[in-house]
Amino acid sequence: MTIRNRLVLWYSGLLLIGLLLIAGWAWYEMVVEHSMSRTPAQEGDTPLEEFGEVILYGGLPALLLAVVGGWFLMRRALAPLSRFTRAVEQVYPETLGEQLPSTGNGDEVDRLTEVFNSMMRRLDNSFSHIREFTLNASHELKTPLTIMRGEIETRLRDPATSSADHEFFADQLDEITRLTKIVDALAFLSKADTGYLAIASEPVHLDELVRDSFADAQLLGRPQALQVELSSCDTALVRGDRYRLRQLLLNLTENAIKYTRPQGHLTIALHRKNGTAELTIANTGPGISQEKLPRVFDRFYRGDPAHHGAIEGCGLGLSIAQSIVKAHQGTIQIVSEPDKLTTVTVRLPVSQVE
Amino acid sequence: MSDKLMRVLVVEDEKKTASFVRKALQAEGHAVDVIQDGTEALVAVANTPFDVVVLDVMLPGRDGLSVVRQMRERKIGTPVLLLTARGEVSEKVEGLNAGADDYLAKPFALAELIARVRALGRRGSDTKSLTLRVGDLTLDTVTRKVKRGDAPIELAPREYLLLEFLMRSAGRICGRMDIVEKVWDYDFDPGTNLVDVYIMRLREKIDADFEPKLLQTVRGVGYVLKEPV
Numbered sequence: 001m002t003i004r005n006r007l008v009l010w011y012s013g014l015l016l017i018g019l020l021l022i023a024g025w026a027w028y029e030m031v032v033e034h035s036m037s038r039t040p041a042q043e044g045d046t047p048l049e050e051f052g053e054v055i056l057y058g059g060l061p062a063l064l065l066a067v068v069g070g071w072f073l074m075r076r077a078l079a080p081l082s083r084f085t086r087a088v089e090q091v092y093p094e095t096l097g098e099q100l101p102s103t104g105n106g107d108e109v110d111r112l113t114e115v116f117n118s119m120m121r122r123l124d125n126s127f128s129h130i131r132e133f134t135l136n137a138s139h140e141l142k143t144p145l146t147i148m149r150g151e152i153e154t155r156l157r158d159p160a161t162s163s164a165d166h167e168f169f170a171d172q173l174d175e176i177t178r179l180t181k182i183v184d185a186l187a188f189l190s191k192a193d194t195g196y197l198a199i200a201s202e203p204v205h206l207d208e209l210v211r212d213s214f215a216d217a218q219l220l221g222r223p224q225a226l227q228v229e230l231s232s233c234d235t236a237l238v239r240g241d242r243y244r245l246r247q248l249l250l251n252l253t254e255n256a257i258k259y260t261r262p263q264g265h266l267t268i269a270l271h272r273k274n275g276t277a278e279l280t281i282a283n284t285g286p287g288i289s290q291e292k293l294p295r296v297f298d299r300f301y302r303g304d305p306a307h308h309g310a311i312e313g314c315g316l317g318l319s320i321a322q323s324i325v326k327a328h329q330g331t332i333q334i335v336s337e338p339d340k341l342t343t344v345t346v347r348l349p350v351s352q353v354e
Numbered sequence: 355m356s357d358k359l360m361r362v363l364v365v366e367d368e369k370k371t372a373s374f375v376r377k378a379l380q381a382e383g384h385a386v387d388v389i390q391d392g393t394e395a396l397v398a399v400a401n402t403p404f405d406v407v408v409l410d411v412m413l414p415g416r417d418g419l420s421v422v423r424q425m426r427e428r429k430i431g432t433p434v435l436l437l438t439a440r441g442e443v444s445e446k447v448e449g450l451n452a453g454a455d456d457y458l459a460k461p462f463a464l465a466e467l468i469a470r471v472r473a474l475g476r477r478g479s480d481t482k483s484l485t486l487r488v489g490d491l492t493l494d495t496v497t498r499k500v501k502r503g504d505a506p507i508e509l510a511p512r513e514y515l516l517l518e519f520l521m522r523s524a525g526r527i528c529g530r531m532d533i534v535e536k537v538w539d540y541d542f543d544p545g546t547n548l549v550d551v552y553i554m555r556l557r558e559k560i561d562a563d564f565e566p567k568l569l570q571t572v573r574g575v576g577y578v579l580k581e582p583v
Contacts, residue, residue, distance in 0.1 A: 139439060154377055219552060243540065
């Protein structure tokens with residue numbers, strides 16, 4: 001039944017009750033009371049006065065009933081719309097595949113839900129097309145990259161290649177390596193988007209991985225004379241994929257090192273509290289301004305354009321880190337005080353079995 | 355270091371890739387056969403005693419994984435190196451479960467391919483010696499003591515692992531990917547100069563104050579630890 005019909009039915013029911021009340025009252029006042037007091041000598045209300053009374057005492061409550069009842073009816077009738085609104089609020093690009101629940105009673109909201117669901121299906125299709133396109137593109141790019149790499153290496157290994165050519169081919173090889181990294185990163189991200197990312201679920205001692213990456217960070221920070229510190233390292237067993245978690249740690253420490261000025265500080269800490277492993281990586285340095293902060297996880301986004309030339313990388317590191325954290329049901333956030341401290345915090349659920 | 359020359363079967367339908375892989379392996383002195391089809395490959399391995407099979411996963415006829423599976427079912431134990439464009443962990447696990455012995459993701463470094471083919475061919479004959487020696491550099495795998503001549507050398511744990519790996523492959527080029535897999539336990543290209551930094555550090559410790567220099571860089575390809583001739 002449509003909302004219009006439903007409202008009409010309910011409202012007419014309500015008005016009918018009001019009318020019946022008024023009619024009952026009038027019948028009592030005009031017919032029953034009159035027949036009880038037949039003595040014409042007795043002063044009584046004239047029919048006009050009585051009518052006024054009826055309107056006053058009967059009409060007002062009826063009006064009140066209509067207002068209160070009307071409000072209640074509207075609320076009931078529009079409840080499916082509110083439910084629909086709440087459901088739509090939960091729609092994100094990742095949840096486009098999920099359909100909103102429909103009541104199946106054929107009303108306007110049900111029809112709206114159907115139309116909305118079919119729109120989401122179309123959007124979901126386009127989204128998957130784009131994601132699969134990226135995935136297929138990065139896959140297809142690997143064949144020519146393999147050939148280019150192989151043929152250049154063949155020339156590099158050939159003793160007949162002159163030293164000038166050798167230099168040229170080595171440069172080409174560096175660029176192919178860079179291109180390969182971008183293609184790999186894109187493949188990784190599109191796999192994460194399409195849900196094809198294979199994440200193992202095995203017990204991983206996060207503290208061991210943190211210690212390993214601390215050792216690496218010390219060495220990687222050497223050229224800039226960074227002071228690298230592991231301020232705390234609680235034991236923490238998490239469930240997940242050790243390769244992806246290693247990748248996460250490397251991405252984050254590398255990123256921190258890249259954006260720390262020479263002689264700066266880098267502090268790594270792992271705390272376990274309330275069933276959560278909290279990893280913080282804090283570095284001194286220019287930091288990120290407030291308006292740029294929300295964009296740091298965007299793909300190909302690289303903070304300050306002035307740094308583009310100076311700092312290597314393709315701007316996909318933090319996006320990858322975010323995908324890995326999400327795949328482990330964790331959260332990642334970044335806070336920054338420009339020219340002071342930039343802190344990345346990763347929270348991962350600790351495994352219950354310990 | 356006497357590497358035996360091997361007969362290698364390359365199963366790859368992409369002609370250019372097959373061509374440079376064949377050239378690279380031939381340059382190492384191996385005899386190389388190239389086949390482009392999975393079903394034909396299965397016939398070939400049944401009839402010819404190859405030492406190593408380099409097998410692409412995406413093939414016409416019969417895909418690489420099914421070729422390995424069939425080989426193992428028919429009790430053909432020839433070592434198999436799988437090549438794939440995907441480089442995804444699940445596929446690696448799947449490949450190794452199917453019976454492949456090693457796995458290389460495209461695009462790969464030629465040196466990586468050559469080193470792995472060689473390692474597969476030597477499998478079984480490889481004795482794990484307790485003391486490794488290159489020139490006057492020695493590494494005792496039991497006490498974990500490293501010496502250059504009589505001078506003891508202090509190494510951090512990761513530096514030790516890296517040196518042990520390089521010494522076990524002494525004389526041949528080690529690809530960066532091979533190093534990060536075996537020394538860092540990464541299944542991805544870290545895309546950093548991590549390996550270079552560790553090599554630099556290692557060089558400071560084992561080469562800086564000594565002659566001859568043992569640890570050499572092969573640009574764009576990898577590293578090699580050997581006594582210069």
